Amino acid sequence: MSTETQKETLGFQTEVKQLLHLMIHSLYSNKEIFLRELISNASDAAEKLRFEALSNADLYENDGDIRIRVSFDEAAKTITIDDNGIGMSRQDVIDHLGTIAKSGTSGFLSQLTGDQKKDSQLIGQFGVGFYSAFIVADKVDVFSRRAGLAAAEGVHWSSRGEGEFSIATLEKESRGTSIVLHLKEEEAEFANSWRLRELVRKYSDHIALPVVMQKDAVEPEEPEEGQEPTPVAAPQDETVNSATALWTRSKSEVTDEEYSEFYKHVSHDFNDPLSWSHSKVEGSLEYSSLLYVPEKAPYDLWNREAPRGLKLYIQRVFIMDQADQFLPLYLRFIKGVVDSSNLSLNISREILQKDPHVDKLRAALSKRALDMLAKLAKNDADKYQAFWKEFGQVLKEGPAEDHANREKVLKLLRFASTHTGTSDQNVGLDDYVARMQEGQSKIYYVVADSFNAAKSSPHLEIFRKKGIEVLLLTDRIDEWMMSHLFDFDGKSFQDVSKGELDLGEVENEEEKAAQEATAKELSGLVERLKTQLGERVSDVRITHRLTDSPACVVLGSYDMGAQMRRIMEAAGQPVPEVKPVFELNPAHPLIQKLDQEVDEDRFGELSLVIFDQAGLAAGGQLDDPAAYVARLNKLLLELSQ
Structure with a gap:
């Protein structure tokens, strides 16, 4: 030099x-x-x-x-x-x-x-x-x-x-x-x-x-007497590694340690992988793939624009890093390689988007990745739970993005529920369906901003009384995800905070008849409240979903929930106006007292306080907090006199 x-x-x-x-x-x-x-x-x-x-x-x-x-x-x-x-x-x-x-x-x-x-x-x-x-x-x-x-x-x-x-x-x-x-x-x-x-x-x-x-130098042997010394050979290079593409080898020839080290090579991650899937497919579509699930989420997991994808080889010739055409976005955490014989060696990212073989490879690799996760969930619940904590929210993007594999993704989802009583998301839909009560035809869930808010929601009271399990959804993505889910295993999904309460055959005819009779008895109260609340509500009705709370607010079946509204507002998106239904618990002393109140001004003050409290309990925000505090203080003063 x-x-x-x-x-x-x-x-x-x-x-x-x-x-x-x-x-x-x-x-x-x-x-x-x-x-x-x-x-x-x-x-x-x-x-x-x-x-x-x-x-x-x-x-x-x-x-x-x-x-x-x-x-x-x-x-x-x-x-x-x-x-x-x-x-x-x-x-x-x-x-x-x-x-x-x-x-x-x-x-x-x-x-x-x-x-x-x-x-x-x-x-x-x-x-x-x-x-x-x-x-x-x-x-x-x-x-x-x-x-x-x-x-x-x-x-x-x-x-x-x-x-x-x-x-x-x-x-x-x-x-x-x-x-x-x-x-x-x-x-x-x-x-x-x-x-x-x-x-x-x-x-x-x-x-x-x-x-x-x-090569390490080898000392020549001492020559026997009368013989010439053996000349020292010039130093030579030798290959130290096996120097064969690991994904082309038979699975039986590759050790777990070799799989782990290869993962670190392709991912530049220092941790061992959580799981992997190695396959070789022959036929009209020929390819080898080696897919890995990382142990930890990368720092840029939530950046949907970040580079991602598999290393692409064609007939063992490296073509490109981070080929993102072979897996959907919700599987962006999967690392590994794919080596195909069906693609042209002079391929580019633009050509990849038009090659029909790419769609077939994408479908095959997506299925293989989901099967790998399903196997992990079946064989090692603890490892799958570790995976879910790292990547669960990303996987929740799947039902909306991958219609072909929706059922596979649904089986992989995990939730907190009233059955476990903890914030751990470890309840699968298969588990839920297996525990459904006789006559129950729906999978019930509630969406809230936190686990404590979800488990304390007044909408759960009748479900708790009857021992019906409810899924507790608290991730920011949950309401959006549920808008793309319609049924699982023949059972439809039902948000317990939307629409009229329908427990199906879990309620008997006597219970339903008693509820109708109570609603008729309190029809006068319902009309008074409709007049008092006016444009604040879309309707007022008697409910039997409550056992402890005096009232609750319920959205229409197709209305946008509070969680989704806040996300859209934070993003500067227009949010449609929603007027809730105000539902009353006829057995609660406050509602009974309200029904007996003859002073219209006092009736109005108490009605608005109960209505605002119901909105707060549902995770909403008050339009006029100062007015609410003033009404509440006025009522407290009256009680103290």
């Missing part, structure tokens, strides 16, 4: 400085992963070269033998990871090694707490492999040249992992990247042939490219 020119010193992006400090301290207990991360990056660079060379074979520069080499110098305490992949230009080096070009970086860093164990998990999900070099090195040099550029356009990047880095132009004959780690004094153990081979086999055996190292 020639003399360096155009040398300059630049400062790291603020987020890089923060991340370097946190990584060096938080990941120290798992420092040996640095080699896995750097080899994984080298593998990505090689795959990108193969892809770009499909349309420009000159990028190979007469060297199509792609490999990754690991070498070391024990005396100098250095390790070198060298690849002849796509390489980097000067601007690439500045962009990739000096900044973190990821949306949500600041938000991610704000989640870091100083707890080393928790921070290391978050850092792993963020995927910052190159910077892991500074866990073991106090200085890192990078020499690179992008394939296709002139030899004089090589670049040298150097940093001690503190506030700045230097970058210079130099001549580099070969394409690709060499990373030289100058080990810290206490990490000198890694500059050792046996140690490096062990780490390659442990963490990078699945890499489809050969990872080569120089």
Whole structure:
């Protein structure tokens, strides 16, 4: 390499400085992963070269033998990871090694707490492999040249992992990247042939490219008397890993440890996967797939625009990262690879959108991912519960987005319910249906802003009395999701806070006759309240859904609920006006007292207080809180006199 020119010193992006400090301290207990991360990056660079060379074979520069080499110098305490992949230009080096070009970086860093164990998990999900070099090195040099550029356009990047880095132009004959780690004094153990081979086999055996190292020198045997000494052979490279695409191997040949390490390679996650599904399909549609469910949600899970998708290979040739055409958006947490023989090698993202094979692959992979989750739910309830806590709200997008697999998704949903009495979402619809009472034809649920609000809802009183289970929905997405659900296993869904109460055959004819008689007796009260409340309500009626509360407000069957209204209002969307139905509990002393009240002014004050209280109990907000307080204070003063 020639003399360096155009040398300059630049400062790291603020987020890089923060991340370097946190990584060096938080990941120290798992420092040996640095080699896995750097080899994984080298593998990505090689795959990108193969892809770009499909349309420009000159990028190979007469060297199509792609490999990754690991070498070391024990005396100098250095390790070198060298690849002849796509390489980097000067601007690439500045962009990739000096900044973190990821949306949500600041938000991610704000989640870091100083707890080393928790921070290391978050850092792993963020995927910052190159910077892991500074866990073991106090200085890192990078020499690179992008394939296709002139030899004089090589670049040298150097940093001690503190506030700045230097970058210079130099001549580099070969394409690709060499990373030289100058080990810290206490990490000198890694500059050792046996140690490096062990780490390659442990963490990078699945890499489809050969990872080569120089063969260990073998001392020649002492010659017998009268014989010439055996000449020492020149050192040779040997492949250290198996260098075969893991997804092409038979499932019986792959260990759980190999599956886990391959997951970390494709996802850049430091945690083990929660589950995986490996398949090979032959016939009119030929493909191999290896899908993974992560253990932890990534920091950008709720950013629907964030890059996502599977690594796409065609006949074992890498085509693209994050191919999002093969899984629906609600399965965006699934990681892995798909390798198809049906797609063209010169494919692009635009062509993918039009290829009919893509739709077939999408359908097949979606079904396989859902079957993997169903198997996890059936065989390991605890693991599935862990999955649900991380990804359940995303899966709830499924019924609206994937009509073909709606039933599969419904079986995977989990809810809190009155049956368990806890906020844990661990009740499946199959469980609910199995516990339904004789004569019950509907799946009942209530939507609220919190678990406490849901379990205390006055709309549950009759259900609690009759022992009918009600699902308690408290996630922001729940009301929207339920608007897309109509039935499950032949049972329709019913929001207990909407429409008239219908318990079907759970109520007998005697109960229904008694309710009708009571409604007739209080018809006068109902008319007085209609006059008093006027435009505030759409109707007033006697109800038997209440056992403890004096009254409640109920929406029409197709009205928008309070949760959805607040979401739309927060988003600046117009919200249609909704007038509730005011329902009265004829057995409650307050309603009986109201019926007997002859003073119309006092009747009006008490009516409005009970109406506002019913709205509050349903999770609503008062239009005029001051007026409500004034009425309540007036009534309290009258009672105290």
